[in-house]
Amino acid sequence: MNSAKTFKCRTLVGGYTEGEAIVSREAICFYLCDPATGELLDKNHHLRGESLAKKVLVLPSGKGSSVVQLDGLFQMKEKNNLPLGMIVIDAEPVLVSSVYVVETPMVDRVEEDPYSIIKDGDWVVIDGEKELITVTKRS
């Protein structure tokens, strides 16, 4: 694991998780995901058709009303298809409170730009207690 690099971050929703990264450049409304597969259905989103299930998701922010955002995440949780963790750039209150309810670890303020240090398929560890993320480049 020589290529693993560790970065400081800030924990918003606590917990430890690790998994393969998926990087979204656009805000996400989780109501527009298929809970049965975790697939993003949002017509105009660049990740349309990709599954967010059991991955560590990098995203700029959330979008959509409080009720639909929470219910979307909740339905994914019921099918065990939530992302494992989230690294967010611009946390807004609806995203924070909704992600909190479904208990997915979430961090922000990574000391370096997440988009330059994390690519699709990298292995990412989120350690909420230590406020650290570790990125291992995909070999």
Place this chain on the structure above:
Amino acid sequence: MMFLSNEEKQMLDGSMGEGVRKAMDMLVALGKAFDAEKMIKVSRTHVALSGQEGDTYWCELLVNGGAHCLVPPTTNPNWDVETLNPIYTVSSEKLFLAARTEDVYRRIGAIMTHCCTPELAGNVPTFGEHVAFSESSATPYVNSILGARSNRESSVSALASAVTGRTPYYGLHLDKNRKGNMVVTVETDLRNAYDWGLLGWFVGMHTGNLVPVVQFSKKAYHWVRPTPEELLYFTTESSTSGAVPMFHLVGITPEASTLETALGGNKIQKELTVTREDLDEVQRLVSDPAGKIHLVLLGCPHYTYNQLKEVAALLKGRKIAEGVHFWILTSFDAIELAKRSGHFDLLKASGVGVVPDTCMDQPCFDGFQGKLNLTDSAKCAHYQKRRGLPFVLRSLSECIEIAVKGEVK
């Protein structure tokens, strides 16, 4: 690092139970995200219990963890199963979710007002009070019209505040974030609540995350003070087309005695002028095309007693057209007054049903999917579109004439 009092630390470390811990932990996460320096106490809360599974799940999680509300919240409507279920069929699954939602909110200690206008009756904050109100039309009303202080809470964060009696100190709780930075000049007459709603929709479309200060050109500024219903239509529609938790009306709202006071030295980032044409355009934008009407739905937000009285006066004893269903959604206090004063019976004789505790965005009206319906509320028309119910949008007096004829020409 956020400062927490000893009591708040105890809430967070679990010594007051798992439900309280979860509620405080969520508020700490929110406070952190917005760099709140501390928590503050709230004296009132209102939760927009939605009857959606995710929301009911959160309430269950807290109550099963032993939580009970320290500051009992009033609640939004669900739907009046007793009145509506015999008339409109709803799946047993949805009936069960409605019953489960009722049960869990009762157990956590909510005040079951089932009313989306708590700021008019049942939960009215005074100037300067710190509160946590969800319900998109209520938050701007308590902030802007009453001068209380609340952020735009989601139902789950407002419930967390109800349980802990706290909210993170950020956003609209702070003086500096309540000042205006956008000026809207209204150059047309506003004749009734409906016009105020159209104005709200237009302002919401153009506000983004700014705080608009609305002023009225001399030409238009000759009416008496706007009524609570008119102000409520403004807050409702500006938070449907956009998200406007705080605004000022010059000479009307308490933090806007003058334009300068409302701006508080802020730079004006945007200016907007509103004409009659702009308001007409909102109606065209939101309304579905004319045709034969199946359901008239008024009361989004809940009709007040004055509005029930107004409907009875406009009907003058006439009957609603054969085959047209007509419901007015209203609050517990308004229906009680209407019963005592005789308006409930007058409306019933005309073929108008008055029902409390009910939100238009519930499964009871799904039988009208694909059929053309009528309302005076742009919010109702907008959200019902998602459920597959098309709505024509018109002013109240037009709605009544259409309901009597059964058709919009």
